[in-house]
Amino acid sequence: MTITYEWRGAFDNAAVNALHAAGFNHQALEVDWLTRVQRHSLGWVCARHDGNLIGFVNVVWDGGVHAFVLDTVVAESYRRSGIGAELIAEATRQAREGGCEWLHVDFEDDLRSFYFDACGFKPTPAGLIAL
Template structure:
């Protein structure tokens, strides 16, 4: 099967909610992703296989030089096959085309190797306040 990656791809909220539930191990939500992305995102990347949404990443931005990776998710049965790295590669290229100068990401410790070795991010100092 061929996986296709689509910048700002059209999707149904129910499909993305189901993918998030599968990928993050929580019940299926009723998030209005289309509205959220319309208001806050430079774009997003969808990964499709045979008409099914199997991967997704959101590229939020500040309207200028900074873009931010959020909500990276790959269906459980497609992990460790390069789907996540391809999503991030597409996101980085599209942010570059949009004249962004920086692409930020934060992640849980177990994903360090994926983002640094698999996707080309580098370590930097950052701060965080839990709200």
């Protein structure tokens, strides 16, 4: 199985909406992802198998040295095969090449092993205000 990864790759909004809905367990929405990422993101990584979008991660930034991983998702039938870690690895490479010095992520507890062990993030204290 050959998986391809593309930084700032072209994608169809419907494909990202379907992937996001399945990955985050919500109804499919009609989000204009392309406009969103072009406006707010340093970049994004698309993972494909046989031309089909099977993974996605968005890398937003502050316009300086901080980048943030959002919306990491892999299609259910492809999970636990290293695709998510490779999405993050490509995002990390590209953020570094883009001049960023820090890559941040927040996540739910069940993803600790993925982000810390598989992707190399280190735990840090952080704060959050629910809005």
